Amino acid sequence: xxxxxxxxxxxxxxxxxxxxxxxxxxxxxxxxxxxxxxxxxxxxxxxxxxxxxxxxxxxxxxxxxxxxxxxxxxxxxxxxxxxxxxxxxxxxxxxxxxxxxxxxxxxxxxxxxxxxxxxxxxxxxxxxxxxxxxxxxxxxxxxxxxxxxxxxxxxxxxxxxxxxxxxxxxxxxxxxxxxxxxxxxxxxxxxxxxxxxxxxxxxxxxxxxxxxxxxxxxxxxxxxxxxxxxxxxxxxxxxxxxxxxxxxxxxxxxxxxxxxxxxxxxxxxxxxxxxxxxxxxxxxxxxxxxxxxxxxxxxx
Amino acid sequence: xxxxxxxxxxxxxxxxxxxxxxxxxxxxxxxxxxxxxxxxxxxxxxxxxxxxxxxxxxxxxxxxxxxxxxxxxxxxxxxxxxxxxxxxxxxxxxxxxxxxxxxxxxxxxxxxxxxxxxxxxxxxxxxxxxxxxxxxxxxxxxxxxxxxxxxxxxxxxxxxxxxxxxxxxxxxxxxxxxxxxxxxxxxxxxxxxxxxxxxxxxxxxxxxxxxxxxxxxxxxxxxxxxxxxxxxxxxxxxxxxxxxxxxxxxxxxxxxxxxxxxxxxxxxxxxxxxxxxxxxxxxxxxxxxxxxxxxxxxxxxxxxxxxxxxxxxxxxx
Numbered sequence: 252x253x254x255x256x257x258x259x260x261x262x263x264x265x266x267x268x269x270x271x272x273x274x275x276x277x278x279x280x281x282x283x284x285x286x287x288x289x290x291x292x293x294x295x296x297x298x299x300x301x302x303x304x305x306x307x308x309x310x311x312x313x314x315x316x317x318x319x320x321x322x323x324x325x326x327x328x329x330x331x332x333x334x335x336x337x338x339x340x341x342x343x344x345x346x347x348x349x350x351x352x353x354x355x356x357x358x359x360x361x362x363x364x365x366x367x368x369x370x371x372x373x374x375x376x377x378x379x380x381x382x383x384x385x386x387x388x389x390x391x392x393x394x395x396x397x398x399x400x401x402x403x404x405x406x407x408x409x410x411x412x413x414x415x416x417x418x419x420x421x422x423x424x425x426x427x428x429x430x431x432x433x434x435x436x437x438x439x440x441x442x443x444x445x446x447x448x449x450x451x452x453x454x455x456x457x458x459x460x461x462x463x464x465x466x467x468x469x470x471x472x473x474x475x476x477x478x479x480x481x482x483x484x485x486x487x488x489x490x491x492x493x494x495x496x497x498x499x500x501x502x503x504x505x506x507x508x509x510x511x512x513x514x515x516x517x518x519x520x521x522x523x524x525x526x527x528x529x530x531x532x533x534x535x536x537x538x539x540x541x542x543x544x545x546x547x548x549x550x551x
Numbered sequence: 552x553x554x555x556x557x558x559x560x561x562x563x564x565x566x567x568x569x570x571x572x573x574x575x576x577x578x579x580x581x582x583x584x585x586x587x588x589x590x591x592x593x594x595x596x597x598x599x600x601x602x603x604x605x606x607x608x609x610x611x612x613x614x615x616x617x618x619x620x621x622x623x624x625x626x627x628x629x630x631x632x633x634x635x636x637x638x639x640x641x642x643x644x645x646x647x648x649x650x651x652x653x654x655x656x657x658x659x660x661x662x663x664x665x666x667x668x669x670x671x672x673x674x675x676x677x678x679x680x681x682x683x684x685x686x687x688x689x690x691x692x693x694x695x696x697x698x699x700x701x702x703x704x705x706x707x708x709x710x711x712x713x714x715x716x717x718x719x720x721x722x723x724x725x726x727x728x729x730x731x732x733x734x735x736x737x738x739x740x741x742x743x744x745x746x747x748x749x750x751x752x753x754x755x756x757x758x759x760x761x762x763x764x765x766x767x768x769x770x771x772x773x774x775x776x777x778x779x780x781x782x783x784x785x786x787x788x789x790x791x792x793x794x795x796x797x798x799x800x801x802x803x804x805x806x807x808x809x810x811x812x813x814x815x816x817x818x819x820x821x822x823x824x825x826x827x828x829x830x831x832x833x834x835x836x837x838x839x840x841x842x843x844x845x846x847x848x849x850x851x852x853x854x855x856x857x858x859x860x861x862x863x864x865x866x867x868x
Contacts, residue, residue, distance in 0.1 A: 279760050286762040287658055293646055294653040294667055300729055301670050304677060304685045311688075360584045363577035377581045380588045386783075386850035387843060388790025390817050391591065394839040397824060398594040402832075418587065425584060451573050479678030482792040482817070486824035509680045510793060513687060528681045539676055 312529025315522050320530075325492055325508065331519040335527055337494045341409060341502040342531075344495060345488060346477050348413025349420050354470060357424030365432040366454055377425070384422035390482035392418040397487050409495055409502040412488030419483055420473035427469025431462040464545050471542035475535045481506035505531045595843060599836035610837055616803040618823070623834035625841065627805040631813040632842075634720055635795060636788035638809065639727035644781055646728070647735030651777075652765060654736070655743040668740075675733035683797030686726045690798065691717035694725070698810045712808040718800030720813040726794045731784040738783065738857070742776020743769060745864040775860030782853035790846050792817040816842045 320334035364374035396415035401407055435458050443453040459466075481504075489501040490511055505527050512524040596603075602610070606623055613624020650671060654664050698715035705711040746769050754764040770777070800812025801822050816838050827835055 279763070283760045283762045286765075290649045290653050290656075291658055293649045297646065297650060297674075297732065298667070298670055301674055303689060304681065307685060307688060308681065356580050356583060359577045359580035363574075363581040367574055367577060373578070373581055373585070376585050380585050382854060383588060383847060383850065386786055386846060386854075387591070388792065388817055388846055390790065390792040390820050391595075391839060391843050391846075394820060394824070394836065395591045395594050398598050398836070399590075402598065418591070421584065421587065454573075475676065479676075479680075481678070481680040482821055485793075485821055489825060506678060506680045506793075509684060510797065513680075513684050513797065524684055528678075528684055531678055532681060535676060535678060 308525060308528050308532060311522060311525035313526075315526040316529065320526060324494070325503070325512075325523070326519070327492070328515055328520065329517050335503070335505065335508055335523065335530075337491065338503040338505045338508040338527065339530070341412075341488065341491075341495055341504045342478055342506070342534075344498075345409055345412040345416055345484060345502065345504060346474055348410065348498075349416035349477050350470065350474065352414065352417035353421040353424055353473070357421050358428050358466065361425050361428035361432060362454060365429050366450070366458065378429075381422040381425045384418070385426070388482070389419055389480050390485075392416070393483040393485060393487050396483065401487055404499065406499060407487060407489035407501045408499045409488055410498045412484040412502060412504065415483035415487045416477040416480065419480060420477050423473040423476065424469050427472065428462070428466050431465030431469065432458060434465060435461045468542045468546040471538050471545065475538040475542070478538070479506060479531060479535045481510050485510065505534075592840075592843065595836050595840045599833055599840050601830060602833035602837040605830070606834070606837070610834075611841070614805045616819075618827075618831045621830050623830075623837070625816065625819075625838050627803060628814050628816045628819050628838065629841070630805060630807070631720065631799065632789050632815040632817070632845075634807075634809070634813065635724045635727055635799070635815055636785055638721070638724035639731055639788050640781060640785055642725070642728035643732045643735055643784065647732050647780070647784075648739050648770075648777060650732075650736045651739035651743055652769075654740050656761070656765075671733050671736050674729065679730070679791065679793040680797070682726050682730060682794040686722060686794060686798045690722050690725055694719060694722045694810075702810055709807045710809050713810060715810045716800060716812050718798060718812050719810050720799060720806075721809040723795045723799035723813070723815070724809070726798055727788045727791055730791060730794065731788050734784040734787055735777075735780045738780030739773070739777045742773040742780070742860060742864070745776070745861070746772045747864075772864065775856060775863050779853050779857035779860050782849060782856060786846050786849040786853060789815075789849065790817055790842065792821050796821040816845075 317334075320336075321339060322336045323332075323334035324337055325335050326333040360377055364377050368374050392415040395418055396411045400411035400414050404411070439457055439461060440453055443457045444450075448456070484504050485507055488504060488507070490507050491501045491503045495502045509524045509527045509531070512520040512527070515521065602623060606613070610623060610625055611629060612626055613622070614626045615622050615624050616627065617623075650667070653659075654668050695715065695717040698717075698719070698721065699713070701711050702713035702715055706713055750768050750772060751764055754768045759767070795815050796818035799814060799818055801814050801818055802812035803814060803819075804812075806813055820835055820839055820842070823831065824835055
């Protein structure tokens with residue numbers, strides 16, 4: 252396994268020192284082998300937590316998995332039976348609200364900073380702000396939505412949760428769209444202009460169709476991230492035992508259900524948290540994998 | 552093709568008007584994107600104002616957080632945030648650098664390395680709340696089991712003083728280490744890969760072994776990138792909320808021991824916002840403001856170091 256390179260003895264070594272040289276070479280090789288095995292060993296060590304997580308989610312999650320879990324309402328604390336259909340509904344609706352807000356904002360401003368005024372002060376500010384937004388903690392998106400929506404409307408709601416997730420997804424969509432647009436060859440634009448197309452026509456008929464797969468990848472990555480987040484929706488959408496009937500009432504989500512049920516002292520609820528984790532992880536992983544497929548199709 | 556610009560003057564005018572309108576729309580959206588960040592800060596500062604006026608800078612040094620008596624001090628949560636993030640980095644930094652070395656060297660065939668890289672990337676895709684659930688099931692029993700050993704042997708150090716709790720700063724730090732590992736690995740790896748091949752070849756040519764080359768040539772050259780990775784990971788660790796809130800015990804009492812319950816700023820927000828009223832909301836907004844400013848500053852430093860690092864390696868080449 253180890254591929255240590257044996258050191259070469261320096262030039263002009265006397266016969267008497269050869270033995271010492273030899274011992275030192277062996278020590279150096281030994282030291283190399285030690286570090287190599289440590290490095291390889293530690294790298295494989297990281298597999299353990301991941302396998303442990305996947306294993307526990309599968310083992311505990313599959314136990315309650317049934318069609319009913321997707322269609323029924325959660326049981327009251329201490330009771331058994333039921334499902335978390337309303338949490339799946341809530342997660343999907345809030346992610347949809349988030350996308351409805353962040354996709355136009357992200358894509359249109361990416362078009363501005365890429366196609367219209369790439370070197371302007373505004374474009375540089377947009378890039379800087381997007382970078383900063385990727386770095387702010389996700390719970391701050393929740394605090395923002397709490398202040399802007401919950402405090403003004405007086406209630407936790409799917410709308411507030413959606414706004415929080417919109418702020419969370421905005422930088423991802425903006426930055427990936429910018430990269431997607433940058434990936435469109437300049438020659439295509441020039442050919443379009445050469446045929447007499449306007450800038451608007453070039454953007455809509457040439458650049459955007461060409462960049463669409465990469466933009467879709469960005470949107471899917473944003474969806475995967477938003478669906479898995481708990482902190483932004485925890486106190487903006489809060490939780491509900493019932494189906495969502497309008498956008499202005501507390502709404503359940505998969506991630507908040509996992510958080511709430513994991514701290515309850517009832518076995519059944521904890522089992523349910525594991526099952527919800529399984530559903531959530533399948534959702535997130537499927538979206539991630541789908542985005543990769545879309546992306547690799549583009550490259551082909 | 553109805554919008555052919557060279558057909559008639561009228562069509563051209565129409566096209567140009569639409570074009571201008573689209574430019575205006577995209578310009579407005581760009582302004583809105585920039586305004587979002589300012590809006591976030593303003594939306595936190597305004598509700599935080601009553602608490603800022605009432606507690607002032609004492610907010611950051613007071614040790615009591617008592618909503619019943621309307622006394623708010625965030626010092627224990629600042630300590631908890633710093634402590635968990637630092638311990639997490641102490642664990643994740645050596646691990647992440649070793650994995651980055653493993654991925655950039657050729658100890659094992661490419662297929663194996665790509666598998667490990669994929670696995671580390673998967674770690675980043677797991678929702679934080681699932682980490683929390685896993686931590687409750689796996690990490691808490693482990694800490695309960697081995698924490699006693701730690702406090703018996705090293706109890707004279709304040710950091711390891713007993714009694715031992717499962718919901719503790721150490722448990723939260725362990726899960727944080729796992730969560731920032733992908734960040735450190737990915738950035739360190741690209742820093743190592745960016746080191747010019749000629750440097751490595753030169754080192755081999757003068758007789759250095761592989762690890763002598765790694766320690767004396769590759770790591771020093773990639774050091775700025777690894778430092779940037781560490782700073783950015785620190786920023787992530789400070790803001791991480793759910794897994795920490797589920798494992799740390801959320802005690803408002805100041806404690807320097809890793810084995811007793813603690814609290815972080817993000818965890819405080821997650822726990823108390825739902826039921827907060829009156830001045831408590833304001834105090835929580837103040838804490839959120841502190842968290843935003845801390846993470847913004849740390850991330851800006853990290854990005855600056857990263858940009859510097861990329862320039863340095865470009866210069867070496």
